[in-house]
Amino acid sequence: MAATIRDIKEKTGLSLATISKYINGGHVLPENKEKIEAAIEELHYEVNEIARGLVTNKTKTIGIVVFRIESLFNGTLLHYIGNILREKGYGLLICDSCDDEQIEVDNVKFLIGKKVDGILAIPVSDNFSFLESARQRNIPVVLIDRSIKDAACDCVKIDNRNVARQAVEYLIGKHHEKIAVICSGKEYTGIERYKGFMDAMNAAGYKVPENYYKPGMHCVEHGYESMKALLELEERPTAVFMTNYEITLGAVMALQESKYSCPKDISVLGFDNLLLTHLVEPRMCMVVQPMQELAEKAAEIILQRIEGKAEEKPIEIVLNTQMAEGDSVRDLWEN
Amino acid sequence: MAATIRDIKEKTGLSLATISKYINGGHVLPENKEKIEAAIEELHYEVNEIARGLVTNKTKTIGIVVFRIESLFNGTLLHYIGNILREKGYGLLICDSCDDEQIEVDNVKFLIGKKVDGILAIPVSDNFSFLESARQRNIPVVLIDRSIKDAACDCVKIDNRNVARQAVEYLIGKHHEKIAVICSGKEYTGIERYKGFMDAMNAAGYKVPENYYKPGMHCVEHGYESMKALLELEERPTAVFMTNYEITLGAVMALQESKYSCPKDISVLGFDNLLLTHLVEPRMCMVVQPMQELAEKAAEIILQRIEGKAEEKPIEIVLNTQMAEGDSVRDLWEN
């Protein structure tokens, strides 16, 4: 058995209170301090966080629910978040929702059972109900990347609609008019980015035929199938805008397999998938989110909430985003 | 405050023991069962795992130390492992070692402080010292993918040397003689796979010039730089064997950027990177590990250890691996 605070009481002859106080940074007489330190050293004593948690009602653990852990987007976020939290002594309990809303609900309940101090979520669901159980128990929740309508919940995200509009304006600036969009049709980011797409198209006065609009699941397959369908169209679009990591990946896979070449036959502009910019020819144009900042802000907010030093009302942080230019968009007026 | 077992005692008039028993799956009278269930429902009662942990000395939490969480290899493993464990009611506390041995040591200590019931590791380090602290406390440890020499520790891995040999024999079967290898030079898998490479080359009687052997870090950059160097060689290899996910990725990136085309100018055979087989042309030959099986076995073993129903001596599971054929290897005698 590991040594407990009682063992060091025996060893030093001091009382539990004194020892506990020292451990938690309180002042004790120098000679007692030495005694305690010596005993700790000798017995390899380490605080039992479980016992401490029972009385403080804190676990120093934060739960994170991600829509799909295999997504590189989530992996990158986890990397940054995990490092920040661990520096502060917090553990990260991770739950993979596998793109399934029911699993997501269960995950939140599971985390609550684990008595996490706070919950970070990159959600699958587009309504807040899966987090109700957390709210009831006053467990702080911070949404990352995907906010939820009318949720009144802390959230860190990017200016989705704006950046999508800018990206499409870039395409339009290269004189594209027949632009298709592949996006997720259900969740927040997909919808917002689609709105941004339409903003730009409407402002330019361009129509979007129904078969140029490809809403669907947030997954590689949807990107793949949609791009395939677009390429088979009699009146092919001259440019395609893909609005997330997975969809970009799938669409590029379909393009690579096809007989068409980019940007000669078709121009593409993707989202988040920085990896691809180094992998395929030509270098892709890509909207890239500031992952580290996203992670840092989210960690910062959840810690503030846990320590109770944040204002009452929901904090919403919207980060600016930039577009990485490449060679995957051809100017139709050149050549 | 959340409801406790005492609240439901008040509500039902039953004793703590009866309620506890019911919660833990014991048999109680049907009428009491109904009373308890009703009270649980009404009070939104959920077990406080912390309190339970204090008395059972179990946290129902398993820690996992991964060499780099952003690696898709780890993401896939985490996906499978997390799902299995959560089904059994176990949480997964995740620690990213960021490819740094010192961080890895700290991570293990951190997990021990969190009193995890067991530790899974996909390690950075090639010696067991980072796990000593766990062993001292009798915390079960299972190594995944990368075993450690003389560690006498449970381990789930693949037949690295064999499958590498087979892969190289496939290249040799296509009449390649000038075969280069890019591998990680330090950790277990890199060394084993290199041995397999040499087994095949030696058996065939082919020499491996020093500049065809590219050991280095387990990272994208190493794959990229090495492939670039190989392509610039006066006497270029006709085939290149890449021995892990990251290196394969980097090498393919370099190849895509180069003036050479695959398999016309050079043949390649990669490892683990199934994603790539769908992304680049031509379809790549790839050794692919049975990720799900790897995860399942590891989860199974750690749970057995925790429940104390595993034999004393270390369990070592070696899974068979197959090679996915593609078109990235040209038969030198054809055309």
Next chain:
DNA sequence: CTGTTAGCGCATTCAC
């Protein structure tokens, strides 16, 4: 099958 009692290891009142 049920109730009573006693801790798990620690932090936190209070007195002193």
Next chain:
DNA sequence: GTGAATGCGCTAACAG
């Protein structure tokens, strides 16, 4: 500055 007592929420012995 220190020590004795109390309880966090639960499980595990018992005895009934």
